[in-house]
Amino acid sequence: MDKRTVLVVEDNDMNMQLVEYLLEEGGYAIVKATSGEEALALTRSETRRPDLILMDIHLPGMDGLSVVREMKSDDRTNQIPILALTAHAMRGDKDRFLEAGCDGYISKPIDVKTFISSIEQYLK
Secondary structure, rough: OOOOEEEEEOOOOOHHHHHHHHHHOOOOOOEEEEOOHHHHHHHHHHOOOOOEEEEEEOOOOOHHHHHHHHOOOOOOOOOOOEEEEOOOOOOOHHHHHHHHHOOOOEOOOOOOOOHHHHHHHHOO
């Protein structure tokens, strides 16, 4: 059986390493991007689309919500679940993420005990 693939869009090395470790331990294949532009290029060129995207909101250049809006308006990528990965979980932020097209969000710091189960609910 093929591993499910998760595209992780994160510009912070420590966060990327933690997410990569957790996903690998959970049995997932990982594709990494450190900017919104790189994420768009990867999803448009990949012959096998990711099964899920974890999107940091604060990225250099194009911010995460702009990337989400672009992906959700593209027929090639609009069916892929996207979870915001953010330290900004203030009142109203969840609505902002959902309005931009995110299917949910995971707050930072990441809870290592619930991380895999959190993403799995979007992969059913």
